[in-house]
Amino acid sequence: MGSYVYRRYPYRRPTELDGGSRRRPIVIVGAGIAGPTLALALAARGVASVVLDEDDSVSNGSRSICQAKHSLEVWDRFGIAQRMVDKGITWEQGEVYLHDRPIYHFDLAPEPGHKFPAFVNLQQYYVEEYLFDRCLAEKLIELRFRNKVVGVRPGPDSVSVDVETPDGRYALEAGWLVACDGVRSTVRHLLDLPFPGEVFHDQFLIADIRFTSEQPKERRFWFYPPFHPTNSVLLHRQADNVLRVDFQLGRDADPEEEKKPANVDRRLRQMFGPDATWEHEWTSVYTFTCRMMERFVEGRVIFAGDAAHVVSPFGARGGNAAVADVDNLAWKLARVLAGSSPVSLLDSYCSERRAAARENILNSTRSTDFITPKFPASRAFRDATLALARDFPFARTLVNSGRLSVPTVQPGSPLDTPDGDADWLRGPAPGSAMVDAPVANGDGGFLIDHVGPGFTLLSFAPRTADLPELPAGVAGLMVAREGPAPAGWTALRDRDGLVRQRYDGRAGTAYLIRPDRYVAARWRRPDTTELAAALRRSTGHG
């Protein structure tokens, strides 16, 4: 059954059972999206890790299907993003319906001049498969299946982890333990840490179906459709001719009744007409919660992804936030392990990603409130918005079935240096993610291809002689008009002028970019002292 064949990944007897060393710098719990991404991001910086997972396969069901641009950019560093783009669905047109009538059409054609589109729809099991493949090929990563964490004992400089396997129990001594083990985090439960938040009672039904006749070419959102008149229905395309149909069921529906194939099929038949044929892939009734831990770092235990925070699914902020979490964490952890930054650098992981989680919860709650209004006036405004949307384009902007996940802005982070110059017309300010642009260089067609795993200084100095002095350990990118690249610098050719445009890159302008591709500081004319100060601040020495 189903278009996806679930592989079983091999279990290997851990060496600790036979007296091998128990000491590991990094132990990651959970091989979902966050765990393997973190392991790869650490490996890219020369840091070894062990990933423990109680299961031996990928995600059961399509689950997190919208892979956002910023996640693809992270995965591209491991060479697996293009595989996702090739397999997934990129370009999306769609139609919004009210009752039985289409009210407007939308077209999410990607903005040109970026390596990756705003998002790709791809089932979570493919994302995990590609991550697992890549991890299994990486010497610095040990991916241990059927290794279940049953005990966690935090110490001052390490964490003891008890692990159960088919061959018995063993203990690891982890320098740092990173819990990427999902919303029901075992590590969080074992440490008895609170997970406060809000419970929502609306029920939704996901039906993943694979069309055996021609599938609809468009994405569709229905409000009050004739086949489900009291509520809304969202439809998303996925790879392999699979569609996700997301029915809002309301608070009082009986999930077992709704899940019965005959009941799902009756609605689908009304949606797709008498000639359509399909097979069921996965059906699930869900409710959701919005929760966030008070601290993402507890001594030597760190939480990331759904283990640390959860949101409603609207707006694709689960999996994508998990990737952003571990991208934020990996370089900081690598620096702390190497002794090049103080342990307190990890406090910024907590503050930056908690701020991001708050923003994600706000955004997804707004979408949820639009799809399932909580009080009569809220419903009246929602319905008025829909009624105006056919004739008034402004109202279409207000229709909120989920806002695209974009990198959150982290203003006021202690790692970033606020603008000193006041004449910026555009360009990513400190605390914002860098933006991509095309460049004409032999080994890469885009700016993001040239940003490595460390800090980067992007300079628009007109001549080589005007380049700022490069601090130790920082890679230089020069968008210079003339002159060869000196040692430490790579010359970029601004093929379409879009690098200058997107960064407001006037002569002398420079951006200091963090390893997670956030802008740490920018200047019209940096001097050596300012540059050194910004770098100190960004590496936790500020």
Add this chain to the structure above:
Amino acid sequence: MAEAASGALRRTLNLGRPDEVYNAIVDAHRDLNDEQCRAFDAGLILLLANHVGDAGVIGEALAAARSSLEGGSR
């Protein structure tokens, strides 16, 4: 779709932070009963109408809101 030739009522987006404004309006009704909602909306409309000032624009908005009732809920 072109701006309506017939009038001056703006049809395209004019809000800098649309989601924020929309949710601020909705949330302002959260703890009000039906009667209070009506009174609140009446006050809000009059304030905004005064700010807009142009009788022609307000007349167009009234007509548009009226005709959207037919295409709306139920």
